[in-house]
Structures are given as C-alpha cells and as structure tokens.
Amino acid sequence: MNLAYIPSPTVSQFHIGSLTIHIYALTMLLGIVAAVWITSVRWKRYGGTFDQILDTTLVAVPCGIVGARLYHVITTPERFFGPNGDWVEIFRIWNGGLGIWGAIVLGALGAWAWVRHRHYPMALLADAIAPALLVAQAIGRLGNWFNQELYGKPTTLPWGLKLNTEGSAMGNAEQCYDGATCPTGTLFHPTFLYEMIWNLIGAALIVWIGRRTVRTLKAGSLFALYVIWYTAGRTWIEMLRIDFSHEFLGLRVNVWVSIVVFILGVVAFIVIQRTSKPTPLLAEKLRTVTELEERGRGNRPSAHGHDARAAADGAQGA
Template identity: 75%
Template sequence: MTFAYIPSPPVSSFSIGSFPIHYYALTMIVAIVAAAWLGGARWKRLGGNYDQILDIAICAVPAGIIGARLYHVITTPERFFGSHGRWVDIFNLRQGGLGIWGAVLLGGLAAWAWCRHKHYPAALLCDAMAPALLVAQAIGRIGNWFNQELYGAPTDLPWGLKLNDAGTAMGSQEQCYDGATCPTGTLFHPTFLYEMIWDLIGAALLVWIGRQWSARLKAGSLFTIYVMWYTAGRTWIEALRIDFAHMILGLRVNVWVSIVVFIMGAVAFAMVNRRGKPVALLSEKLRTVTEMEERRLVSRPS
C-alpha cells in the first residue's frame, strides 16, 4: 500500500464564460514576467534599465515561442505530417508541444539582433538573463504538473506522482507508452519536479558564482555555465521519461541534444574566458549607451 505520493491536480483549466483558460498558459505568462523582472534587475545593476529589457522581450518572446514550436514539430513530425497527423495543428498551441532548445535558439537570436541594433553588450544581457531563465523554466514545469505530462517511469518512492482523470485533468491517458497498461494507482517519477528543483539550484548557483567570481570571469561566462548546468540535468532527467520520443543508438533524441549542447557550452566557456571582454568594461559601455538614450528621451519635443 502506498502511504505517500504527489497528487495530480483535478483540473488543468477553468473557463471565463465560454473561453477556456489553461493553467499551463498561465504558468508560461508568469514565467515570462518573472524572467523579465529578475533579468531586468540584474541588467539594471550592470548599467541598463527596465525599458531596454521590455524592448528586448517584445522581440525575443514571440521568436522564442515560434522557435519552441518549430523544435517540437521538427523532432516529432509524425504528429503533424504522419498518417494520422494534421499539419494545421502546428498552429494549435493549446495541444501543447514546446521545445526549450528552439526557444533559446530563436529567442536568443532575436535578443542578439536587437542588442546589436541598439549597441547593447549582448554578453552582459546573456549573463543577466541566465539565472532568470532557469527560474522561468522552473515555473514552467508547474504547468506540466497541471497537464499531467513529462513524468517518468513507474516508481514506488514516496514522492511518486499519482495520476487522475477527475474534473478537467489532462494527461492521465499517457501512462505506459510502451503499450502496456499500468495497474490502477501506479506512481511515476515526477521528472518535471526534478527539473524544477535542478533549475532553482542552478539559478542560485549562478547568482553565487556571479558575485564571487565576477572579477575573474569574462562577460558571457555565466550564460555558458547556465547552458552546461541545464543540459547536465536534462541528460539524466530525460533518461527517466517514458513519453514517446525518437531514439538514436538507444538514447532519446533530447538526451543526444543535451550532450551535444553541453559540449558546445564547455567549448564556449573556454573561448569566452580566453577572448571575451571584462564585465566592468562592457558595463561601462552599457551605462554610456543608457545615459545617451535617456538624454535623447528628455530632449525629445513633447
């Protein structure tokens, strides 16, 4: 008999009139706001301001969502172009399916392009946002709990996840992807919770490293550490999951992606600290650009 477990929410959405509101979408909004607020506070200490972060977010967030969706489509094409798939579902985000790698890639490219246009040091932005991104990713995993998705193999541990099909709950039909039927009451590894904890530990670690080693590390270093930390955790957490995924040489595709990106992050860390610029130098540049923007804003005729 199981005496302890993590329950699943009996609902995944609520309605305002006839319009459904999904808790997953709400957690994404909270995650974006948290990232902008936390990253903005760090950016401000480096010489920028919140208006700059909001402008960057206007470019990066839509690009990140598009990139996240494209990554999901590319890695699971049969869901949209297979015999039972519909390509128009690519645009139906209510069915879920967002990949963090695509979000970081396209969102990062959009942020870099805006920084280049406005002459902001992109390396400083990366460092400012690194802990904030981990916090945002941790918040986003709460949405997976509401959806009853991204859980792992069966377990008898006291923190196993118990599924249900009450109310508007989603995802309970996704248990046992190998085609077998799990006995009623089976508990599963809450891999979304593992990743949430891993992300929060990483965010705290990045803040600590930034404070202790700011004089030694070049600008951009914290972001490369973020990449290595996240991918290291994603590698072992992904291996626990049992939802459908394409396999390459016995490993899930996202495990391979994590391994490759970890190596790229390690190489980038070495290159940044060999050829990068000091944080203090770029921070002074950012303060100068910010002061020029503020003076132009004040002198602009009303």
C-alpha cells in the same frame, strides 16, 4: 499500498465565460514575468534600464514561442504530416507541443538581433538573463504537473507522482506512454519536480558565482554556465521520462541534444575566457549608451540613435 505520494491536479484549464484559460499557459506567463523582473534587476546593476529589457522581451518572447513550436514539429513530424498527420495542428499550440531547445535558440537569436541594433553588450545581457531563464523554466514545469504529462518511469519512492483518471487534465488517461501495462495506483517519477529543483539550485549557484567572480570571469561566462548546468540536469531527467520520443542509437533525441549542447557549453566557457571582454568594461559601455538614450529621449529624440551608436562604437574600441 502507497502511504505517501504527490497527487495530480484534477484540472488543467478553467473557463471565464466562453474563454478557456489553460493553466499551462498561465505558468508560462508567470515564468516570463519572473524572468523579466530578475533580468531587469541584474541589468540595472550593470547600468541598463527596465525599458531596455522590456523592449528586448517583446522581441525575444514571440521568437521563442515560434522556435519552441518549430522544434516540436521537426522532432515529431508524424503528428503534422503524412497519412495520419494534420498540418493545421501546427498552429494549435494550445493543444500542447513546445520544445525548450527551439525556444532558447530562436529566442536568443531574436534578442541578439535587437540588442545588436540598440548597441547593448550582448554578453552582459546573456549573463543577466542566465539565472532568470532557470527560474522561468522551473515555474513552467508546473504546467506539466497540471497537464499530468511528461512524468517518469514507475517508482515506489514516497514522492512518486500519483495519476488520476478524473477531471480534465490532458494526460489523465495516458499512463505508461511506452506501451507497458501499469497497475492501478502505480506511482511515477515526478520529473517536473526534479527539473524544478535542479533549475532553482542552478539559478542560486549562478547568482553566487557571479557575485564572487565578477572581476575574474569574462562577460558571457554565466550564460555558458547556465547552458552547462541545465543540460547536465536535463540529460538524466530526460532519461527517466517514458512519454513517446524518437530515439537514436538507443537514446531519446532530447538526450542527444542535451549531451551535444553540454559539450558546446563547456567549449564556449573556455573560449569566452580567452576572447570575451571583462564585465566591468562592458558595463561601462552600457552605462554610456543608457545615459545617451535617456538624454536623447529628453532633449534630442531624433539624434539619440546616432549618439548611442557613436558611444557604443567608441566604448567597443576601448
């Protein structure tokens, strides 16, 4: 008999009139809000403004959602194509199925395109958003708890997750995805909690490292550390999960992705130290661009884009 455990919520959605509100969606929104706030605070310290972060977010978030869905479709094609698939299901994201790797890749590309257009230093933005992403991902994992999904192997630990067969949680009848028979009352590793804790520790470490090494590590280093930290944790956490996943050489696809991205993160960190510019230099460039943007909004709206580009190009050559 288990005397201690983590209970599962009995609901994953609620209704306001005819509108269905999914709690998973609310955790995603809360994560985005937290990420925007944290990033804007850090960005302002570099010399930027909240409006710059908000504009970038309006580009990056839709790109990230599309990327997350595309990753899920690519890695689980049988759900959407073939004799048992339904391609229309691709557009029903409220039924679940978003991959963090696709969100990061396409979201980053969207942000890069916008930042390049506005002539902001991308390396600074990457460093500003690094701990914010970890906090947002931690908050988003609460959605898995409400959905009662993506848990780990059976365990007897006192913090094991107890499932239930009541309520409207999406995973309330999906015990032991791997086909094994689990006795009633079986507890499972709360992988959502493991990743939450791992991500929050990583966010705190990145902030601490950033403050200690602002003049020694090159711009972009903190984002590389985010990639290294997140993938290191995701590798062992992913290996605990028992939900269905395609495998390659005995390992889940997401484990291989984590290992490969971890290696790329280490390589990127080394390359950044040799090729990137110092953070103070890029911060000065950002302050110059921001000043000209503000001046352009107040006095010469039609000329502010040209002035910002000229300032950016000049600072880049410094």
